[in-house]
Amino acid sequence: MPVYATHRSHSAETMKDHILSPLKGVDPTRLNLLSLDLTCENSISAAADALTKSLQKVSESNSFIHTAFFTGGILHPEKQTADLDLENITSTFQINVISHLLLIKHFSRFLPPSYLKDSLKTPSKWVHVSARVGSISDNKRGGWYSYRSSKAALNQVVKTFDLQLQLNKRQAMCVGVHPGTVKTDLSKDFWESSHNQELFEPDDAARKLGDVVANLQLEQRGKVWDWAGKEILW
Numbered sequence: 001m002p003v004y005a006t007h008r009s010h011s012a013e014t015m016k017d018h019i020l021s022p023l024k025g026v027d028p029t030r031l032n033l034l035s036l037d038l039t040c041e042n043s044i045s046a047a048a049d050a051l052t053k054s055l056q057k058v059s060e061s062n063s064f065i066h067t068a069f070f071t072g073g074i075l076h077p078e079k080q081t082a083d084l085d086l087e088n089i090t091s092t093f094q095i096n097v098i099s100h101l102l103l104i105k106h107f108s109r110f111l112p113p114s115y116l117k118d119s120l121k122t123p124s125k126w127v128h129v130s131a132r133v134g135s136i137s138d139n140k141r142g143g144w145y146s147y148r149s150s151k152a153a154l155n156q157v158v159k160t161f162d163l164q165l166q167l168n169k170r171q172a173m174c175v176g177v178h179p180g181t182v183k184t185d186l187s188k189d190f191w192e193s194s195h196n197q198e199l200f201e202p203d204d205a206a207r208k209l210g211d212v213v214a215n216l217q218l219e220q221r222g223k224v225w226d227w228a229g230k231e232i233l234w
Contacts, residue, residue, distance in 0.1 A: 002055075
């Protein structure tokens with residue numbers, strides 16, 4: 001089964017070497033790279049078209065997504081209202097919400113259609129990486145206005161898209177996931193303030209989310225789940 005990943009910087013070969021370097025015993029021909037810039041709809045559309053052409057070369061015409069993770073996110077922490085900045089707010093919603101909507105627009109064509117209901121053992125899983133701070137009911141500390149609100153909006157996108165999949169009887173489900181605090185540049189300033197049980201190395205976080213998503217059942221669709229498989233309420 002081929003695996004596709006997107007990148008916005010460096011060459012495809014450089015990124016492929018970077019991704020595969022820590023992996024042993026993996027067939028490198030399975031990994032395919034698509035150039036994609038989340039700030040540009042033309043780039044997102046072109047990446048979807050490139051995926052179509054690639055699938056036509058490596059498989060039959062009926063090729064569909066098994067599991068897809070959409071991870072675009074950006075964080076500008078605002079501790080008080082004076083920290084709010086229009087440019088930062090705009091970029092936050094562009095990456096955390098608008099890009100996810102455009103990914104749905106251009107890549108949902110690869111989800112299996114309704115007529116395959118009887119031939120598929122399990123539905124495809126369409127997964128958006130959200131965050132616990134997007135939960136309104138869990139907001140006990142305030143702050144982070146644009147990040148919190150953009151993730152709350154993304155959670156609404158997850159619910160809305162999943163309802164559309166059900167309405168159209170598509171053989172797919174949409175969920176959101178929260179990986180905890182991952183040791184990347186996005187969260188570097190907050191590692192020390194994070195709970196130890198929610199601070200993960202990237203490989204560990206990816207493994208935990210992969211396990212959670214793999215075990216999700218249809219009745220769990222349209223919701224947001226954390227790295228431990230626990231539901232995050234709205």
